[in-house]
Amino acid sequence: MTMEERGLPAWSSVGWVLAALAPIIGGAVGAMEALVLVAATVVVMIVVGAIVLAVRPLVGIWGALSVSAFVAVALATIFSLYLDVNAPELAAALGVFVPLIAVNPLVLRQALLVELDAPGSLYARSLGAAAELVILAVAIGVVREIFADGTIFGAAIGDVGADAFGAPAFALFFAGLLVAAFRAVRKEGEPKGGETA
């Protein structure tokens, strides 16, 4: 049964990773902030994923979704409080995007849960999603930091910065080009002659 037949949206692999990435590219101009958000997201993803797999046989898919939502929000709240106390400058830079860490794993987990039933492939796809998330977030963070501030991970590389490149519009352009590049590379790697009329 296809996902459309189930009444669920079909997600492209890069598409739903980008959906989770959107708050990150919107909130974090610098590579370091992006890395912190992605690291927190991946940790929450792992914990939430483990809990979902554990409780799903007991409480069903909707029970598992509810439990995982609570766990994700609780973890994001703890992370937010930790940043407020120990890294107030980073907490201020990340702003409203810190609690959205709770939502990112839910996007990814929903896509994984509805698409896959076999736990083995679920683990593989989860790892792949986490890897894509890290690559995309850091790539966007680095490029925006270079063009907006003229730095990489806070280290100055020259007077090349222009504030306009820190705007959300640039992040959207770059994200679009990045997905297009992913697709072009993936298409290039596909075996030829496999198409059907």
Added chain:
Amino acid sequence: MSDYLYVIVAAIIWQNIVLSALLGLTPFLTEARASLRNSLVIGLLTTVMLALAIAIVRIVDAVVLDPAGAGALVYLVHAVVVLALAAAVFSIRNRVSCPYVTPAVARAAGFETALIGLALIAAANAGNVGAAVVEAIGVGLGFTVVLLIVEGIRERLEWLKPASWLAGVPIQLIILGILALVFSGFQGI
């Protein structure tokens, strides 16, 4: 009154949450081919659920959490409220025949309510419950407007048939980037 009108117009145009904070992008990034009708239903349902969720969360925060010194639990309360609202939407949908609210539409609206609601609660711009609800309505309408514009452009793009590596998500993100530039031009008016 004029303050509330300003908040709504600002949330729709130059402080549009989709174009200024890149929130609420999920419907744009799904491969499922939406339609203008679906976009409108998702947008309006999100607006209603967002206004209700923010009103309930702000009241609970003011009456229970703040006096008890448990303000950090506000996100958990939001999660409970959104889950309850989503369950209510599904329940109503099952009892009343409503062809416009498909499971995918209801799910997308519930998800966006959770996402945008979290951002609104974290930002805490509005001073009182009334102002917070007005802000939520403005943000929801802004989300609806962008959803409709992008869907309209996407339907026209199908005629142009862009290269396969550019079609779908990439071209939609680039269109959103252009829209973000256009809408930011209204800032300061």
